[in-house]
Amino acid sequence: MTDASPAQAPAYLATTADAYDAVATLYADMARNALDTTPLDRAFLAVFAELVHGRGPVAELGCGPGQTTAHLRDLGLADIFGIDLSSAMIGLARADYPDIRFEIGSMTAVDLPDGTLQGILSWYSVIHTPPVELPSYFAEFRRLLAPGGHLALGFFEAEGGPVTPFDHKVTTAYRWPVDDLAAMAGAAGFTEVGRMLREPLEGERFRRGHLLMSNAG
Numbered sequence: 001m002t003d004a005s006p007a008q009a010p011a012y013l014a015t016t017a018d019a020y021d022a023v024a025t026l027y028a029d030m031a032r033n034a035l036d037t038t039p040l041d042r043a044f045l046a047v048f049a050e051l052v053h054g055r056g057p058v059a060e061l062g063c064g065p066g067q068t069t070a071h072l073r074d075l076g077l078a079d080i081f082g083i084d085l086s087s088a089m090i091g092l093a094r095a096d097y098p099d100i101r102f103e104i105g106s107m108t109a110v111d112l113p114d115g116t117l118q119g120i121l122s123w124y125s126v127i128h129t130p131p132v133e134l135p136s137y138f139a140e141f142r143r144l145l146a147p148g149g150h151l152a153l154g155f156f157e158a159e160g161g162p163v164t165p166f167d168h169k170v171t172t173a174y175r176w177p178v179d180d181l182a183a184m185a186g187a188a189g190f191t192e193v194g195r196m197l198r199e200p201l202e203g204e205r206f207r208r209g210h211l212l213m214s215n216a217g
Contacts, residue, residue, distance in 0.1 A: 012128070013106060016171055017087075019170045020084075020085070020170055024065065024086060024088035024092055025088075027089075028064070028092045032065070033067075035067070035071055038198075040196065041198075041210075042071075044196050045075070047194075047212065048121065051119070055118040055119075057117050058117060060072070060080065060121040060122075060123065061082075061083050061121070061122050061125060062084055063083060063089075063093060063102065064086070064125075066089075066097050069097070069121075073099075081100065081102065081103065082100065083107060084105075084125075085104070090102050090103065107125065108136060108140055114143050115143075115146040117149055118146055119152070122152070122153045122154070123152070123154040126153070127156060127174060129174070131163050134184060135184060138185050138187075142188050142190065146217075147215055148214060148215060151212075151215070152211070153185075153211040153212075154209070155176055155209045156174070156175040156206045156209065157177070157197055157207040158175040158178075159207045166206075175206055178195055178209045178211065185211065185213050191216045192213050193213055194212045195211050196209075198210075
């Protein structure tokens with residue numbers, strides 16, 4: 001796999017990459033220890049890690065500065081790597097976790113053969129995707145996963161409302177009803193394994209949603 005520039009990407013992808021490039025160091029400093037204070041998030045990630053452990057390659061798509069990729073590595077996923085649009089984020093990830101492979105690229109078109117992966121983590125990495133574009137992400141996730149592989153998704157939940165844009169500190173993001181995301185994944189061929197919602201902690205604005213799905217094959 002080789003680094004790929006987002007220069008030819010759709011406008012919203014280029015905007016997102018540029019926005020994260022501009023705040024990469026600040027973002028990495030804020031995110032580095034985020035899991036220390038979120039035990040429910042760690043529990044969700046631990047279940048995902050247990051399901052995919054020892055079965056084959058696992059990717060975090062939209063890995064940012066790599067702290068969650070490294071957390072999964074520490075849970076025993078030795079064959080894990082990360083991909084992100086932001087070259088600045090990938091540079092930080094490579095510097096902080098030199099034993100993990102990180103590549104610049106888009107999760108909408110990953111340069112891997114069909115069925116390569118046993119697990120995909122998308123941890124708050126589709127939050128900036130315009131709703132009309134999101135089905136193509138699930139299609140790509142399913143293409144990449146082997147039959148029986150698992151997808152773990154973290155996102156901001158809409159708390160009974162519709163899909164709602166909001167002023168994320170980096171660039172526009174969306175809150176999603178968990179049922180709508182589960183239905184979209186189902187339409188792409190995934191089977192829901194489980195879900196978790198947690199209320200916002202101090203300093204957080206919105207409910208957090210988590211979906212765990214398997215590729216029905």
